[in-house]
Amino acid sequence: xxxxxxxxxxxxxxxxxxxxxxxxxxxxxxxxxxxxxxxxxxxxxxxxxxxxxxxxxxxxxxxxxxx
Amino acid sequence: xxxxxxxxxxxxxxxxxxxxxxxxxxxxxxxxxxxxxxxxxxxxxxxxxxxxxxxxxxxxxxxxxxx
Amino acid sequence: xxxxxxxxxxxxxxxxxxxxxxxxxxxxxxxxxxxxxxxxxxxxxxxxxxxxxxxxxxxxxxxxxxx
Amino acid sequence: xxxxxxxxxxxxxxxxxxxxxxxxxxxxxxxxxxxxxxxxxxxxxxxxxxxxxxxxxxxxxxxxxxx
Amino acid sequence: xxxxxxxxxxxxxxxxxxxxxxxxxxxxxxxxxxxxxxxxxxxxxxxxxxxxxxxxxxxxxxxxxxx
Amino acid sequence: xxxxxxxxxxxxxxxxxxxxxxxxxxxxxxxxxxxxxxxxxxxxxxxxxxxxxxxxxxxxxxxxxxx
Numbered sequence: 001x002x003x004x005x006x007x008x009x010x011x012x013x014x015x016x017x018x019x020x021x022x023x024x025x026x027x028x029x030x031x032x033x034x035x036x037x038x039x040x041x042x043x044x045x046x047x048x049x050x051x052x053x054x055x056x057x058x059x060x061x062x063x064x065x066x067x
Numbered sequence: 068x069x070x071x072x073x074x075x076x077x078x079x080x081x082x083x084x085x086x087x088x089x090x091x092x093x094x095x096x097x098x099x100x101x102x103x104x105x106x107x108x109x110x111x112x113x114x115x116x117x118x119x120x121x122x123x124x125x126x127x128x129x130x131x132x133x134x
Numbered sequence: 135x136x137x138x139x140x141x142x143x144x145x146x147x148x149x150x151x152x153x154x155x156x157x158x159x160x161x162x163x164x165x166x167x168x169x170x171x172x173x174x175x176x177x178x179x180x181x182x183x184x185x186x187x188x189x190x191x192x193x194x195x196x197x198x199x200x201x
Numbered sequence: 202x203x204x205x206x207x208x209x210x211x212x213x214x215x216x217x218x219x220x221x222x223x224x225x226x227x228x229x230x231x232x233x234x235x236x237x238x239x240x241x242x243x244x245x246x247x248x249x250x251x252x253x254x255x256x257x258x259x260x261x262x263x264x265x266x267x268x
Numbered sequence: 269x270x271x272x273x274x275x276x277x278x279x280x281x282x283x284x285x286x287x288x289x290x291x292x293x294x295x296x297x298x299x300x301x302x303x304x305x306x307x308x309x310x311x312x313x314x315x316x317x318x319x320x321x322x323x324x325x326x327x328x329x330x331x332x333x334x335x
Numbered sequence: 336x337x338x339x340x341x342x343x344x345x346x347x348x349x350x351x352x353x354x355x356x357x358x359x360x361x362x363x364x365x366x367x368x369x370x371x372x373x374x375x376x377x378x379x380x381x382x383x384x385x386x387x388x389x390x391x392x393x394x395x396x397x398x399x400x401x402x
Contacts, residue, residue, distance in 0.1 A: 001385060001392070001401075003271055003309060003342040005208075007072070007108050014249055016366045021252030023365065027358030031351045032402040039307065040252035041208050041271060043110065043244065048081055050336060051088030051107035057336070066336075067366040068184060068191070068200075070338055070376060071158075074137040074206070074242050083165045090161030091138075097157065098150045099201040106374065108338060110244065115215055117135060118222030118241035124135070133135075134166040137204055137242060139275070141340070141376050148316055155319030173240065174319035175204060175275050177311065177378065182349055185356030185375035202318060202325070202334075205292075208271040217299045224295030231291065232284045233335040251269060258269070267269075268300040273342070282383055289386030308386035309342050311378065
């Protein structure tokens with residue numbers, strides 16, 4: 001433990017994934033959890049599969065790209 | 068809040084996704100939650116990744132397609 | 135299918151849960167899915183377990199109660 | 202109930218998925234749950250989307266393949 | 269990997285949890301995954317938080333208890 | 336987006352939760368995501384509900400407490 005599931009829009013870069021993995025692991029190390037115990041899963045879904053405020057992200061955030 | 072994660076078979080239409088997003092958001096508005104606070108994620112997985120009653124949906128529901 | 139996991143703050147009323155269950159089921163019926171196939175799970179967590187914009191909901195939304 | 206969400210690396214074989222579905226269903230039957238009530242979803246994500254001990258599985262387990 | 273999240277009704281016995289943990293781990297060992305790599309989380313929620321076919325499990329399955 | 340679901344053993348301190356929320360949010364800010372878009376949910380479950388390597392954490396990690 002902990003297990004961390006991160007939901008993002010599809011298409012985030014490999015570099016961003018790397019930073020998410022190392023950064024979140026560090027957050028748990030800083031509260032005393034051994035790093036080997038931290039497991040993280042990034043689940044990517046297309047923007048049309050996200051709804052915010054009743055609209056799909058593919059509409060609402062048409063011009064925003066994932067990092 | 069709330070966050071809603073919807074698991075479906077792969078291949079549901081963009082039109083169906085739109086209705087899922089607007090419809091679920093409306094359900095929460097109707098109990099007093101502001102629409103901007105509702106976030107929905109649709110996670111699609113292939114029918115062979117679904118098991119119902121011990122069988123894969125790709126076998127058990129061979130002829131059924133997602134909406 | 136579908137499976138729907140709804141994350142909310144702890145303490146939503148039984149009446150609200152009932153409306154969430156019947157309302158979300160109806161959304162899927164309206165796109166052609168048989169109602170018996172819709173399964174919904176409401177996962178409640180305390181406001182201090184929610185973070186929005188870097189702050190716990192117990193701080194940021196101190197005076198807001200779940201429906 | 203129960204609903205079981207299984208996160209794995211992408212690329213597990215169809216044969217392995219079948220065994221996961223039938224095997225997990227059997228586990229619940231053995232504790233008295235009717236098999237038709239067991240629903241299982243396998244969510245596959247690429248190895249670069251997994252972090253263990255601060256590293257991506259695509260680095261840390263470079264030579265390991267899913268079953 | 270894998271990570272397995274099991275959603276059940278609240279109140280399943282400690283003995284049943286033990287069987288779920290050992291049984292599911294065995295399923296993955298049988299397809300070639302080392303047992304130490306299997307992590308399982310059981311998330312319990314009250315029957316009124318489950319919806320099946322538009323009804324809460326606390327109504328629909330009033331007389332059924334978890335194992 | 337992103338939505339982050341963190342599964343931990345029950346009983347982590349309010350101070351630790353606060354650090355998890357602010358720390359994870361910072362990780363995403365650092366890759367260019369606005370902080371208000373980051374939503375985090377901490378799901379706590381008792382140690383007997385965790386399985387690692389086929390054993391419950393309540394057995395395997397009998398003497399370890401969450402931070």
